[in-house]
Every structure is written in C-alpha cells, then in structure tokens.
Amino acid sequence: xxxxxxxxxxxxxxxxxxxxxxxxxxxxxxxxxxxxxxxxxxxxxxxxxxxxxxxxxxxxxxxxxxxxxxxxxxxxxxxxxxxxxxxxxxxxxxxxxxxxxxxxxxxxxxxxxxxxxxxxxxxxxxxxxxxxxxxxxxxxxxxxxxxxxxxxxxxxxxxxxxxxxxxxxxxxxxxxxxxxxxxxxxxxxxxxxxxxxxxxxxx
Numbered sequence: 001x002x003x004x005x006x007x008x009x010x011x012x013x014x015x016x017x018x019x020x021x022x023x024x025x026x027x028x029x030x031x032x033x034x035x036x037x038x039x040x041x042x043x044x045x046x047x048x049x050x051x052x053x054x055x056x057x058x059x060x061x062x063x064x065x066x067x068x069x070x071x072x073x074x075x076x077x078x079x080x081x082x083x084x085x086x087x088x089x090x091x092x093x094x095x096x097x098x099x100x101x102x103x104x105x106x107x108x109x110x111x112x113x114x115x116x117x118x119x120x121x122x123x124x125x126x127x128x129x130x131x132x133x134x135x136x137x138x139x140x141x142x143x144x145x146x147x148x149x150x151x152x153x154x155x156x157x158x159x160x161x162x163x164x165x166x167x168x169x170x171x172x173x174x175x176x177x178x179x180x181x182x183x184x185x186x187x188x189x190x191x192x193x194x195x196x197x198x199x200x201x202x203x
Contacts (some may be wrong), residue, residue: 047142053146054203061157062154064184068150071135073111073139075139076140077112078129080112084106099117156203158173160202162203168195171183
C-alpha cells in the first residue's frame with residue numbers, strides 16, 4: 001500500500017550513524033569590549049537508555065519490517081493516529097478498495113494511512129497514546145538507538161527460537177557491518193501480517 005522507504009532502509013541496514021556534534025559557534029569579542037554571556041541552550045529531551053528503549057519497542061519489535069516502519073513513522077503523528085482510529089471506527093462498513101479509496105482522501109501522513117489496513121494496530125496506538133508519543137519522540141531523537149534496540153530484541157527472540165519462519169512471515173538473518181541483522185517479511189506481500197506475542201515470553 002504505502003512504503004516508508006527511508007525507515008525500511010534504516011531497518012534493513014541498522015547502521016548507527018553517530019549524530020553530528022552540535023558545536024556552538026562563538027564570535028570572538030572585539031578588543032576592548034566585554035563578551036556577552038551566551039543564552040543558555042534549550043534543555044534537550046533526556047535521551048533514553050538502551051534498556052528503556054528495549055522496553056519501549058518490545059511490543060512491536062517482532063512486527064514485519066514494513067509494518068514496523070509504518071508504526072515508527074506514524075508514532076511521530078499521534079494526533080493523526082487518534083483521528084484515523086476514530087475515523088475507521090465510524091466507517092466500519094468500508095472494506096477493500098472502497099476503504100483504500102476513502103483513506104487516500106484523508107490528510108493523514110502516508111504511514112498513518114498505511115495502518116488503516118491493520119485497524120487493530122492503529123487502535124492499540126490510539127488507546128496507548130502516551131506510549132505512542134514516547135515512541136515517536138524516541139524515534140525522532142534517537143533513530144539509530146531505536147533501530148539497535150529492535151535488533152537486540154529480534155536477536156534474543158531468534159536465539160530463543162521464538163522468532164521463526166511461518167506461513168505468515170519469512171525470517172532471515174543477515175550480516176551487515178559486522179552485525180547480525182534479523183529481517184522479518186510477510187510471506188504474502190499483499191497481506192499485512194500482525195503477530196501477537198507476549199514480550200515477557202519471547203525475549
């Protein structure tokens with residue numbers, strides 16, 4: 001339906017690109033003048049630790065890559081997630097092509113529109129709005145760290161034999177940049193598969 005190319009690429013590569021250090025430019029004071037103290041920088045949102053990120057992404061880390069990409073992108077539009085969930089509940093009679101046509105007419109982000117085909121996921125994100133907002137904030141501020149946390153959890157589930165290829169999904173392990181990367185794809189490209197699992201038992 002819709003694809004979030006950049007996020008899918010990030011999921012596939014999972015290469016942590018260090019953020020460029022933000023150096024403050026200072027203008028040398030003219031001779032004989034007193035330098036003005038710089039305004040204090042705006043307090044940055046506190047970055048989450050690896051274990052906090054793992055707890056945050058645990059419910060979605062085993063989603064197929066395309067669905068996961070849409071969830072991550074949509075989490076940065078929490079208001080639209082709520083709007084889309086309410087709209088879907090008000091338009092339950094729409095199915096298939098008719099649903100897609102009406103969804104296309106909405107002004108939501110493409111990632112939110114894509115989740116219309118997985119109403120349960122959209123409802124979960126709307127019902128757990130605080131979690132959705134935290135996920136979106138973390139994804140915007142720490143995308144490489146979020147991707148690393150997802151891969152750590154996938155590796156744990158894979159090693160525990162809780163993440164395997166089934167009729168609904170294909171699981172493969174690749175080596176990229178010296179890291180073991182677990183890729184999850186839906187077996188049928190036309191059908192979005194949503195796995196249901198208890199994070200406490202798979203990681």
